[in-house]
Amino acid sequence: xxxDRKLDVLRAIVEDYxxxxxxVGSKALVExxxxxxxxxxxRNDMAALEDEGYIHQPHTSAGRVPTDxxxxxxxxxxxxxKPMTVAERRAIATLLDGAVDxxxxxxxxxxxxxxxxxxxxxxxxxxxxxxxxxxxxxVPLTPTRLMLILILSTGxxxxxxxxxxxxxxxxxxxxLRVAVNQASAGVQIAAAAAALCALPDDVRPEQVESTRxxxxxxxxxxxxxxxxxxVAVSGTANLARYGDFDTAVRPLLEALEEHVVLLKLLGxxxxxxxxxxxxxxxxxxxxxxxxxxxxxxxxxxxHLGSLGVVGPTRMDYPGSMAAVRAVARYVxxxxxxxxx
Amino acid sequence: xxxDRKLDVLRAIVEDYxxxxxxVGSKALVExxxxxxxxxxxRNDMAALEDEGYIHQPHTSAGRVPTDxxxxxxxxxxxxxKPMTVAERRAIATLLDGAVDxxxxxxxxxxxxxxxxxxxxxxxxxxxxxxxxxxxxxVPLTPTRLMLILILSTGxxxxxxxxxxxxxxxxxxxxLRVAVNQASAGVQIAAAAAALCALPDDVRPEQVESTRxxxxxxxxxxxxxxxxxxVAVSGTANLARYGDFDTAVRPLLEALEEHVVLLKLLGxxxxxxxxxxxxxxxxxxxxxxxxxxxxxxxxxxxHLGSLGVVGPTRMDYPGSMAAVRAVARYVxxxxxxxxx
DNA sequence: AGTTGGCACTCCAGTCGGACGAGTGCCAGC
DNA sequence: GCTGGCACTCGTCCGACTGGAGTGCCAACT
Numbered sequence: 001x002x003x004d005r006k007l008d009v010l011r012a013i014v015e016d017y018x019x020x021x022x023x024v025g026s027k028a029l030v031e032x033x034x035x036x037x038x039x040x041x042x043r044n045d046m047a048a049l050e051d052e053g054y055i056h057q058p059h060t061s062a063g064r065v066p067t068d069x070x071x072x073x074x075x076x077x078x079x080x081x082k083p084m085t086v087a088e089r090r091a092i093a094t095l096l097d098g099a100v101d102x103x104x105x106x107x108x109x110x111x112x113x114x115x116x117x118x119x120x121x122x123x124x125x126x127x128x129x130x131x132x133x134x135x136x137x138x139v140p141l142t143p144t145r146l147m148l149i150l151i152l153s154t155g156x157x158x159x160x161x162x163x164x165x166x167x168x169x170x171x172x173x174x175x176l177r178v179a180v181n182q183a184s185a186g187v188q189i190a191a192a193a194a195a196l197c198a199l200p201d202d203v204r205p206e207q208v209e210s211t212r213x214x215x216x217x218x219x220x221x222x223x224x225x226x227x228x229x230x231v232a233v234s235g236t237a238n239l240a241r242y243g244d245f246d247t248a249v250r251p252l253l254e255a256l257e258e259h260v261v262l263l264k265l266l267g268x269x270x271x272x273x274x275x276x277x278x279x280x281x282x283x284x285x286x287x288x289x290x291x292x293x294x295x296x297x298x299x300x301x302x303h304l305g306s307l308g309v310v311g312p313t314r315m316d317y318p319g320s321m322a323a324v325r326a327v328a329r330y331v332x333x334x335x336x337x338x339x340x
Numbered sequence: 341x342x343x344d345r346k347l348d349v350l351r352a353i354v355e356d357y358x359x360x361x362x363x364v365g366s367k368a369l370v371e372x373x374x375x376x377x378x379x380x381x382x383r384n385d386m387a388a389l390e391d392e393g394y395i396h397q398p399h400t401s402a403g404r405v406p407t408d409x410x411x412x413x414x415x416x417x418x419x420x421x422k423p424m425t426v427a428e429r430r431a432i433a434t435l436l437d438g439a440v441d442x443x444x445x446x447x448x449x450x451x452x453x454x455x456x457x458x459x460x461x462x463x464x465x466x467x468x469x470x471x472x473x474x475x476x477x478x479v480p481l482t483p484t485r486l487m488l489i490l491i492l493s494t495g496x497x498x499x500x501x502x503x504x505x506x507x508x509x510x511x512x513x514x515x516l517r518v519a520v521n522q523a524s525a526g527v528q529i530a531a532a533a534a535a536l537c538a539l540p541d542d543v544r545p546e547q548v549e550s551t552r553x554x555x556x557x558x559x560x561x562x563x564x565x566x567x568x569x570x571v572a573v574s575g576t577a578n579l580a581r582y583g584d585f586d587t588a589v590r591p592l593l594e595a596l597e598e599h600v601v602l603l604k605l606l607g608x609x610x611x612x613x614x615x616x617x618x619x620x621x622x623x624x625x626x627x628x629x630x631x632x633x634x635x636x637x638x639x640x641x642x643h644l645g646s647l648g649v650v651g652p653t654r655m656d657y658p659g660s661m662a663a664v665r666a667v668a669r670y671v672x673x674x675x676x677x678x679x680x
Numbered sequence: 681a682g683t684t685g686g687c688a689c690t691c692c693a694g695t696c697g698g699a700c701g702a703g704t705g706c707c708a709g710c
Numbered sequence: 711g712c713t714g715g716c717a718c719t720c721g722t723c724c725g726a727c728t729g730g731a732g733t734g735c736c737a738a739c740t
Contacts, residue, residue, distance in 0.1 A: 025732050038684055043733070061690045061732045101499050135479045139491065149489060149497070151479060157489070157499050159441050236576055237593040245585060253577040365703050378713050383704070401703045401719045 006045045008035060010054055011078045013046075014066050018314055023063030068279040071291070071313060075276050081322040088116060089326070096330050102126070102155035106232050109307065109331050114235025116323040117309045117316070120252070122262055122294075124305035125230040126154035126335070128222065130298070133184040133192045136218065138177050143167035148214065150221055152189070154304060154335060158227065160217045168210050176211060179203065180218070193222040229259045231266075238311075244289070248312055251286040266294045266306035274321045279313040289313055293320045297328040299336035307331065346385045348375060350394055351418045353386075354406050358654055363403030408619040411631070411653060415616050421662040428456060429666070436670050442466070442495035446572050449647065449671050454575025456663040457649045457656070460592070462602055462634075464645035465570040466494035466675070468562065470638070473524040473532045476558065478517050483507035488554065490561055492529070494644060494675060498567065500557045508550050516551060519543065520558070533562040569599045571606075578651075584629070588652055591626040595650075606634045606646035614661045619653040629653055633660040637668040639676035647671065 012033045016024040026039040026046060035042065046064055049055045054070035057063075066074065084092075095112055099105040106123050113121035131152040139147045144167050150158040168176075183199055184192035196219050200212045233256055242248045255261045264283055267275060277292045293315075294308025307328055309320050352373040356364040366379040366386060375382065386404055389395045394410035397403075406414065424432075435452055439445040446463050453461035471492040479487045484507050490498040508516075523539055524532035536559050540552045573596055582588045595601045604623055607615060617632040633655075634648025647668055649660050 023732090027732075039732095040684055040686090041682085044683085047734080057733085059691065060734095061730095062692075063732065101501075134481065135487070137477050137479060137489065139475045139477060141474065147475070147491065149477065149491075151487060151489075151499075155499075157497060159491075159495075159497050161441075234597065237590070237597050240585075240590040240593055245580075250577070250580040253580055257574065257577050363703090367703075379703095380705095380713055380715090381711085384712085387705080397704085399720065400705095401701095402721075403703065 003045075003048075005035070005037070006049060007073075007078060008033075009042055009045045010049055010066070010070060011074060013049075013055060013064055014071065014074045014078075017065055018316055021314065023058055023065050025063040028063070066314075068281065068313060071278045071317070072281075075278070075317050075321075079318045079321070081325070082318045084322055084326050088323075092116075092326060092330050096334055099334065102157075105155075105331065105334055107234075109327055110232040110234040113307065113309060113323060113327045114238065116327070117311075117320045118235070118238050118241075119309040119311040119315065119320060120233065120235045120238055120256065121307070121309050122266060123232045123307040123331075124263060124266060125227075125232070126152075126156055126298070126304040127228045128152065128156070128189055128224070129228065130302055130304055131156065131189050133187055133189060133222075136177070136180045136184055138173060138180070138214065140168070140170075140173060146173075146214065148217055148221070150218065158221050160221050162213050162217050164210050164213055166209070172207060172210070176203075176207065176214065179211070180214065184218075189222050193219040196222075229263060231259050231262050233262070235309075242312055244312075248289045251284075252290055252310065255284070255287060263306075265292050265310060266308050267292075268296070268303070268306070272296075274325050275308075276317060276321065291315055291317075293317065293324050295324050295328045297332045297335075299332050304335065343385075343388075345375070345377070346389060347413075347418060348373075349382055349385045350389055350406070350410060351414060353389075353395060353404055354411065354414045354418075357405055358656055361654065363398055363405050365403040368403075406654075408621065408653060411618045411657070412621075415618070415657050415661075419658045419661070421665070422658045424662055424666050428663075432456075432666060432670050436674055439674065442497075445495075445671065445674055447574075449667055450572040450574040453647065453649060453663060453667045454578065456667070457651070457660045458575070458578050458581075459649040459651040459655065459660060460573065460575045460578055460596065461647070461649050462606060463572045463647040463671075464603060464606060465567075465572070466492075466496055466638070466644040467568045468492065468496070468529055468564070469568065470528075470642055470644055471496065472526055472528050473562075474526075476517070476520045476524060478513060478520070478554065480508070480510075480513060486513075486554065488557055488561070490558065498561050500561050502553050502557045504550050504553055506549070512547055512550070516543075516547065516554065519551070520554065524558075529562050533559040536562075569603060571599050571602050573602070575649075582652055588629045591624075592630050592650065595624070595627060603646075605632050605650060606648050607632075608636070608643070608646070612636075614665050615648075616657060616661065631655055631657075633657065633664050635664055635668045637672045637675075639672050644675065 012029050013024050016029065016032060026042040029042055030037065030039050046055065050057065053067060054073060055064040056067045058065060092112060095108055096105065099108050106125055110121045110123040131154050134153050135151040137149040139149065141147055144164045146162045148160045148162055179199060183195040187195065196215045199215050200208050203211050236256065239249045239252060274293060274295045279291060280288045282292060289312060290310055291313045292308055292310050294306050296303045296306050298304030308324050352369050353364050356369065356372060366382040369382055370379050386395065390397065393407060394413060395404040396407045398405060432452060435448055436445065439448050446465055450461045450463040471494050474493050475491045477489040479489065481487055484504045486502045488500045488502055519539060523535040527535060536555045539555050540548050543551050576596065579589050579592060614633060614635045619631060620628045622632060629652060630650055631653045632648055632650050634646050636643045636646050638644030648664055
C-alpha cells in the first residue's frame with residue numbers, strides 16, 4: 001500500500017474532484033496531471049484504491065470520488081499547507097490591527113476567515129473559564145441600583161444589574177469596590193468566584209446585605225457558562241455554492257443556528273495543531289457531508305477559544321488549514337498584546 | 341374597482357398561494373373558501389384583477405399568483421393582524437424577562453422572532469445616536485494604560501483602551517473621572533462628545549495631556565457610527581424552505597452578510613407602525629423576490645433601533661406583522677424598565 | 681511483474697414525443 | 711350579472727431512445 005504512484009493518483013483525484021465537483025475518470029486524470037502513465041494503468045491503481053476504501057464509484061461507469069477515508073489520507077499524508085500570499089498576510093495584519101475592542105477582533109476575524117477560505121467561518125469568543133479577572137467596577141445608577149462591570153483579561157466585559165434592598169452610601173460603595181477587587185483582581189475566574197463568596201463574612205455587619213447581593217451576582221456572572229457559548233459566524237452566503245442543497249446546505253444551516261452544536265463541532269482543538277474532522281468523523285450524523293477545520297487560539301498554551309471553518313467534505317483542505325492557522329495566530333497575538 | 345367580491349377573491353388567492361406555494365386556480369378557490377359563486381364567475385373576476393395588475397399568470401392555463409401590487413393591496417386593505425396566541429404571548433414574556441443584559445435581550449429577541457415567524461429575523465442594536473450617557477468609568481490597567489468604559493442609557497457598553505504618555509496618579513485619575521462624568525452623564529451622546537472636547541481647557545496644566553488623550557478616545561467612541569451598524573440575525577435555516585434557490589435564497593444570504601444592507605432594508609421605520617416593503621418596493625433589485633416586515637423599537641417615541649423579518653414576497657404577512665409588533669413592544673418595555 | 685492498447689459493456693444524462701390534466705377564455709342561456 | 715359548457719393551451723409526467731464517458735478485463739509487450 002506504500003505505493004507512491006497510487007498515492008499520487010489519490011492526490012490527483014482529490015484535487016480534481018475539489019476543483020470540478022465531478023467524479024473524475026482515468027483519462028481526464030492523466031491529461032490534467034503529468035502522471036507519466038497511461039489511463040489503463042491509472043485504472044488499475046484506482047481499482048486497488050477502491051478496494052482499500054479510499055475512493056468510491058457513485059455507479060458503474062462513472063468516475064471516482066474520494067471517500068472520507070480518502071480525504072483523511074490526503075490530509076494526513078499528502079497535503080502540504082498552501083502558504084498564504086503576501087497580499088493575504090497583509091490583509092490579515094492590517095484588518096486585525098485596526099480592531100478596537102474584543103467584539104471587533106472577533107467579528108473582523110470571522111469575516112476575514114470566511115473571505116479567505118470562501119467557507120463558513122466560526123469564531124468562539126474567549127471562554128470565561130480560562131480568563132483572569134482584571135477589574136470589577138461598581139457604578140451606582142440609583143441609590144438602590146448598581147451596575148456591575150466585570151472586566152476580564154481577554155478584554156471581555158460582562159455587565160449585570162443589582163438591586164439593593166436599601167440605599168448604599170458613596171463611602172461604603174468605595175469600600176466595597178476595593179474589597180471586591182482585592183478578592184478577585186488578577187485571579188483565575190473560578191478562584192475569584194470562590195474568594196468573592198467568602199467576602200460577606202469579613203465586612204462590617206451593616207454592609208453584609210449589600211455585599212452579599214453584589215457578590216452573588218458577580219459569582220453568578222463568573223460561573224455563567226451560557227456565555228461560554230458565544231460564537232460569531234460569517235460566510236453563510238458561501239453555502240450557496242454547494243451543489244447539494246438537502247444533504248449539505250440545510251443541515252448545516254440548521255446547525256449554524258445552534259451555538260452549542262457549533263462549539264461541539266469546533267471541539268477542543270489543541271492550541272497549536274489544526275484539527276480536521278472529515279464527514280462522519282464528526283459527532284453529528286446529519287452533518288456527514290461536512291468537514292470542520294479548526295484550531296484553538298490564545299497566547300502561548302492558554303486555550304482561550306476555538307475558531308475554524310466548516311464546509312463540504314469536498315473542500316480545499318490545504319488552503320483552509322493554512323488560513324485557519326494564520327488567523328488563529330494573529331488573533332492570539334492581538335489578544336496577547338492587549339493584555340500586557 | 342371597489343368590488344367587494346373581487347377583493348375577496350384577491351384575499352383568497354393570496355392566502356391560498358401563501359399556504360400552498362402553487363398558482364391557484366378558480367376551481368380550487370371556490371372549493372377551499374366559501375365564496376358562494378361558481379368558478380366561472382371567479383374567473384371573470386380574476387381576469388379583471390389581472391388587467392388591473394394585482395395578479396399574474398405564469399403561463400396560459402396555469403393558476404394565478406399575486407403580484408407585488410396584489411400583496412400590497414392585501415396588506416393595506418385586506419389583512420387583519422393575526423392576534424398572538426396566549427402561548428405565544430407567554431413565551432415572549434418569559435423568554436425576554438429572563439434576559440440579563442442588552443446583548444442577551446437582543447439575541448433572545450431575534451431568536452424568538454425567527455421562531456415565531458419561521459422567517460429570517462433581524463434586530464438592530466440600539467443606536468448610539470439617540471442614547472444618553474449614563475456613566476463613564478476609567479480603569480487603570482497599568483500606570484500608563486487606561487480602559488475606558490462608556491455605559492449608555494440603553495444598556496450598551498463600549499470599551500476602549502487608552503495609552504498615556506506618562507503615568508497618572510490615583511488622585512488625578514479620580515479627578516478626571518469626576519470631570520468626565522460631570523460633562524457627559526445624562527447628556528445626549530452628541531452633546532456629551534462636544535462637552536468632553538471642551539474639557540481639556542478647564543483642567544490643571546499638568547493634567548491637560550492625559551485629559552486630552554482620554555477625551556479624544558471617548559469622543560471618538562461616541563461618534564463611531566460603525567457601531568451603529570451592529571445587528572443580530574437569526575433563522576437563516578428557515579431559508580431552506582424556500583423553493584427557489586437562485587432567485588430567492590442566494591441573494592438574501594448574501595445580503596445577510598452585509599450589515600449595512602440589512603439596516604437599509606429595515607429602514608427607518610416609525611416607532612409605532614409596522615412597515616411592510618414588498619419585493620421591488622425595496623432598495624435592492626437583487627432582492628426583488630423578498631419582502632421586509634419591520635418596525636422601530638424604543639420606549640415612547642424614542643426610536644432606538646429597528647427590528648423585523650425578511651422572507652419571500654410569498655409570506656404570511658398578517659402573522660409576521662403581528663409577531664414583529666409584539667416583539668418590538670416587549671423589547672421596548674424591557675429597555676425602558678432597565679432604564680428607570 | 682508491471683504496463684499498455686483494445687474492446688465490450690454499463691449506465692447516466694439529455695432529448696423527443698405523446699398522453700394527461702389543470703386551468704383558462706369565451707359564449708350562449710338564464 | 712351569474713352560470714354551465716366547451717374548445718383550447720400548456721406544463722408536467724412517462725417511457726423510449728441515444729450518445730458518451732468511464733469502466734473492467736484481457737492479451738500483448740517491455
